[in-house]
Each structure stands twice: as structure tokens, then as C-alpha cells.
Amino acid sequence: GTATAGDYGTVTAGEGGTVTAGDYGTVTAGKYGTVTAGYGGTATAGDYGTVTAGDYGTATAGYVGTVTAGNDGIATAGEGGTVTAGEGGILQIKAWDSKALRYRIIIGYVGENGLVAGTQYKLDEHAQFVEVA
Numbered sequence: 001g002t003a004t005a006g007d008y009g010t011v012t013a014g015e016g017g018t019v020t021a022g023d024y025g026t027v028t029a030g031k032y033g034t035v036t037a038g039y040g041g042t043a044t045a046g047d048y049g050t051v052t053a054g055d056y057g058t059a060t061a062g063y064v065g066t067v068t069a070g071n072d073g074i075a076t077a078g079e080g081g082t083v084t085a086g087e088g089g090i091l092q093i094k095a096w097d098s099k100a101l102r103y104r105i106i107i108g109y110v111g112e113n114g115l116v117a118g119t120q121y122k123l124d125e126h127a128q129f130v131e132v133a
Contacts, residue, residue, distance in 0.1 A: 035059075071117075079103070080122075082132050085110050087117045095127045 011019045011027050018034045021027040021041055029035045030046045036053075037043040043053040046062045053059035059069040060076045069075040071086035076093075083091045091108040108115045108129045115121065120132040 066120075076105075082120050082122045084118060084120045087111070089117065091115065091121055091129065093121075093123050093129075095123050097127075 011021050011025070014030045016032045017029045019027040019029050020036045022038045025037050025041045027035045027037050027041065028044045029049055033045045033049045035043040035045045035049060035051045037057055037059070038054050041053050041057045043051045043057065044060045045051045045065055049061045049065045051059040051061045051065060052068045053073055054070050057069055057073045058076075059067045059073065061067045061081055062078050065077050065081045067075040067077045067081065068084045069086065069089055072088040073085055074090045074092065075083035075085045077083050079094045079096060081093055083093055085091055087110060089110040091110065093106050094103050095106050097104045104127070106123055106127050106129070108121070110117050113129075115129060121129045122132050124130045
């Protein structure tokens, strides 16, 4: 399905759905979904989803998702995913730690260790953030 909501709206779409919410909205999509949230919004997508949240938003994607968050936002992706955040943003990607035999959340901060705002990153084989070509 496709769902759209105005300011302060909450929307949910099923598998393959596309959802959009206005300012401060909360949106959710199933597998293969595309999700967009307005300023201050929270956006979540299932596996292979593409997620975008406005400034100060929180954006989360499932396995191999692509995530974008605005300034001071938090972009979180599953294993194999890519993340982008604005100034002051936080990048998080789930990665397998073969030594400890468990998953870890690898965290990076825009403006530190060479991480640049508006740049798309993934993890390399050493669980280090690298720019997506």
C-alpha cells in the first residue's frame, strides 16, 4: 500500500509500500518499502528499505537498507547497509564480530575520524566506515 499523512501524522504501509509523513510524523514500511519523514520525524523500513528522515530525525532500515538522516540525526542500518547523516549526526551499522561470535553496532560521528556530513558510508571487512563509491 501507499500511505501519506500531514503534520504530526502516523502512517504504516505493508510489504512493498511507500509511506510519507509530515513534520514530526512517524512512518513505517514493510519489506522493500520506501519511507520519508518530515522535519523531526522518525522513519523505519523493513529489509532492503530506503529511509529518509528530516533534520533531527531518526532513521532506521532493515538488512542492507539505505538510510539518510538530517543534521544531528541518527542513521542506523542493518548488516551490509549504508548510512548518511548531516552535521552533528551519528552513523550506526550492525556488523558481525567473528572473534566474539556476536553482532556489534559500529558507531561513527560526523566530523570525527574523517566522517563527512552528507556522505554515504558502509563498513569494510574490518568494520571501519568507508565512503560508498
